[in-house]
Amino acid sequence: xxxxxxxxxxxxxxxxxxxxxxxxxxxxxxxxxxxxxxxxxxxxxxxxxxxxxxxxxxxxxxxxxxxxxxxxxxxxxxxxxxxxxxxxxxxxxxxxxxxxxxxxxxxxxxxxxxxxxxxxxxxxxxxxxxxxxxxxxxxxxxxxxxxxxxxxxxxxxxxxxxxxxxxxxxxxxxxxxxxxxxxxxxxxxxxxxxxxxxxxxxxxxxxxxxxxxxxxxxxxxxxxxxxxxxxxxxxxxxxxxxxx
Numbered sequence: 001x002x003x004x005x006x007x008x009x010x011x012x013x014x015x016x017x018x019x020x021x022x023x024x025x026x027x028x029x030x031x032x033x034x035x036x037x038x039x040x041x042x043x044x045x046x047x048x049x050x051x052x053x054x055x056x057x058x059x060x061x062x063x064x065x066x067x068x069x070x071x072x073x074x075x076x077x078x079x080x081x082x083x084x085x086x087x088x089x090x091x092x093x094x095x096x097x098x099x100x101x102x103x104x105x106x107x108x109x110x111x112x113x114x115x116x117x118x119x120x121x122x123x124x125x126x127x128x129x130x131x132x133x134x135x136x137x138x139x140x141x142x143x144x145x146x147x148x149x150x151x152x153x154x155x156x157x158x159x160x161x162x163x164x165x166x167x168x169x170x171x172x173x174x175x176x177x178x179x180x181x182x183x184x185x186x187x188x189x190x191x192x193x194x195x196x197x198x199x200x201x202x203x204x205x206x207x208x209x210x211x212x213x214x215x216x217x218x219x220x221x222x223x224x225x226x227x228x229x230x231x232x233x234x235x236x237x238x239x240x241x242x243x244x
Contacts, residue, residue: 004057010042012064013087028079035083062091076132078119096170107162125214136207141215147224156195165238
């Protein structure tokens with residue numbers, strides 16, 4: 001039971017909602033790194049000390065994830081979006097087996113780090129990681145629009161990106177019951193809703209005449225290309241896991 005308490009604490013954003021959000025001792029960017037570090041710690045603990053799925057803890061994580069879904073769909077900050085997505089996906093990390101959790105978490109983290117570097121690009125060129133006023137980027141900054149579209153499509157659990165394949169593999173490898181259907185359905189459609197909302201507001205639409213648009217530099221494009229290549233390699237892993 002102690003392991004389940006620890007996993008709930010690390011996965012479901014408890015440190016953020018209980019302390020960090022109220023005290024504002026860390027900046028959003030640092031909270032993102034802390035949240036990813038706590039997730040990695042949880043995955044390591046889950047791998048070293050595998051436990052039977054505890055539905056009461058999963059249900060508590062699921063209730064917390066619904067709140068994270070609400071917060072994710074309210075925020076317009078890409079840093080905050082990143083850690084809300086982590087908290088929202090907490091229940092499936094507790095439902096899946098250790099191997100499936102590791103692969104899905106790895107794919108999700110890689111995608112979110114791509115989103116993090118897009119947030120850095122927004123912050124440097126537009127003054128903040130807030131995307132609300134920076135609309136229609138696919139028309140005026142095609143490279144930024146392309147990579148952001150890839151990350152959001154991956155987060156929306158569209159195949160052939162690894163998030164979708166590894167999520168499906170986790171579903172096929174876990175036991176089914178009533179709450180299992182509810183939780184996995186909500187997580188699937190919630191990820192889709194989060195990603196499509198951001199895509200509609202900043203990737204598509206009419207460019208803002210009051211914004212001076214600047215596309216990704218060559219160095220940034222190489223970085224994002226590297227991340228996308230790793231995502232594609234993880235897609236191959238996902239296909240192999242599904243076929244095995």
